[in-house]
Amino acid sequence: MTWAAVLGTAAGCYLLKLAGLALPARALGHPRVRRVADLLPVALLAALVGVQTLSSAHRLVLDARLAGLAAGVVALLLRAPFVLVVVVAAAVAAGVRAL
Amino acid sequence: MRETPAVSAAPADLRRAVYRDAASIGVAVGAYGVSFGAVAVAAGLSVPQACALSLLAFTGASQFALVGVLGAGGGALAGTATALLLGSRNTLYALRLATLLGVRGGRRLLGAHLVIDETTAMALARADPAESRLAFWATGAAVYTCWNAATLIGALGARYVGDPRTLGLDAAFPAAFLALLAPRLRSARPVAVAAVATGVAVVAVPFVPAGVPVLLAALVAVIAGGRG
Numbered sequence: 001m002t003w004a005a006v007l008g009t010a011a012g013c014y015l016l017k018l019a020g021l022a023l024p025a026r027a028l029g030h031p032r033v034r035r036v037a038d039l040l041p042v043a044l045l046a047a048l049v050g051v052q053t054l055s056s057a058h059r060l061v062l063d064a065r066l067a068g069l070a071a072g073v074v075a076l077l078l079r080a081p082f083v084l085v086v087v088v089a090a091a092v093a094a095g096v097r098a099l
Numbered sequence: 100m101r102e103t104p105a106v107s108a109a110p111a112d113l114r115r116a117v118y119r120d121a122a123s124i125g126v127a128v129g130a131y132g133v134s135f136g137a138v139a140v141a142a143g144l145s146v147p148q149a150c151a152l153s154l155l156a157f158t159g160a161s162q163f164a165l166v167g168v169l170g171a172g173g174g175a176l177a178g179t180a181t182a183l184l185l186g187s188r189n190t191l192y193a194l195r196l197a198t199l200l201g202v203r204g205g206r207r208l209l210g211a212h213l214v215i216d217e218t219t220a221m222a223l224a225r226a227d228p229a230e231s232r233l234a235f236w237a238t239g240a241a242v243y244t245c246w247n248a249a250t251l252i253g254a255l256g257a258r259y260v261g262d263p264r265t266l267g268l269d270a271a272f273p274a275a276f277l278a279l280l281a282p283r284l285r286s287a288r289p290v291a292v293a294a295v296a297t298g299v300a301v302v303a304v305p306f307v308p309a310g311v312p313v314l315l316a317a318l319v320a321v322i323a324g325g326r327g
Contacts, residue, residue, distance in 0.1 A: 002145075002148055002169065002175065003148065004175055005169060005175035005176075005178050005179050006144070006148050006151050006156075009156050009165050009179050009182040010151065010152065010155030010156040013158050013161055014156070014211065016187055016189050017193050017211040018193070018211040020194040020195075020196075020197065020214065021193045021196070021202065021207055021210065021211050021214070022197075022207070023194065025197065025198070032324060035323075035324035035325075036325060037187060037190070037191050038188075038191075038289075039288070039289065039319075039323055040188065040324075041160065041185055041188050041279075042283050042284070042289045042292050042296070042320065043292050043317055043319045043323075044184055044185050044296070044313060044320075045185075045279050045280040045293075046293035046316070047296045047297055047299070047300035047313040047315075047316030048164060048300075048313055049277050050273075050300050051304060051312050052171060052269075052272045052273040054301055055312075057309065059305065060301065060304055060305065065267075065269055065273065068270025069270060072270075072277055072278070076277065076278060081127065082131050082134075082278050083130035083131060083133070083134055085277070086278065087134075088274075089267070089270045089271060091267060094266050094267030094270075
């Protein structure tokens with residue numbers, strides 16, 4: 001099942017890129033389509049942040065991940081590079097769990 | 100990589116500057132790739148599965164989303180759908196790059212694989228078309244190499260860390276998504292969409308299968324974008 005998801009994602013992501021190079025420019029030129037496409041990553045990433053911080057299976061929970069995310073926010077505000085934001089969040093969550 | 104005459108026409112010092120930029124982007128992406136390899140294996144993927152994603156999907160946010168949803172107990176279908184919705188922005192990038200690159204046949208098939216955030220940004224940052232094309236191919240080659248090498252290193256390393264929760268790797272996912280989101284929050288509308296999307300997804304968690312709350316949040320973008 002995991003391989004199906006991996007290969008399905010790979011094939012789909014490639015075809016999405018190829019479509020942009022192969023289609024005539026006007027195909028997706030409608031301003032409404034562009035606006036939705038610009039906002040899609042925003043909505044999906046924001047939802048992933050919320051769900052992966054606050055849920056465990058089907059329950060909403062407050063645990064060490066929230067402290068980790070808060071530390072990640074501080075790192076982002078201090079303009080830390082991507083990998084440092086991730087490491088700081090993980091380290092703080094691990095630290096809170098170890099208390 | 101074969102070079103077109105137009106690419107060779109860029110002056111030597113400008114070409115060196117493009118190569119230098121490409122190399123530094125590659126190294127930065129490499130750090131991100133190590134974290135992808137590590138969290139993918141922590142989320143339950145095998146090392147070959149993590150590497151296959153980087154080699155074949157080659158678009159970071161989608162890859163993180165798939166392993167994030169699978170790791171949180173979501174189904175393969177919900178994970179794939181989230182990854183593809185995130186990957187749809189590459190279609191718009193490719194549309195913008197199509198005229199600039201002017202590629203056909205085999206070069207189009209190869210070039211399509213390299214259409215990602217970084218190559219698009221570097222190509223569009225150059226004013227001269229020949230430099231743009233060089234920036235696209237050079238950045239693509241550097242990022243592809245570093246991303247895949249880094250994924251392998253991170254995936255192999257993750258096998259030695261034991262329980263991912265002890266190391267806080269479950270907090271690494273939301274932090275990674277937040278770091279990807281932050282640069283997009285430059286005006287009021289994306290901020291509002293992000294807030295509403297988070298609310299919709301979190302409220303839906305107890306009521307729908309894992310992975311589906313994020314897909315429901317995509318509707319927020321469709322509604323907000325469609326209203327003009």
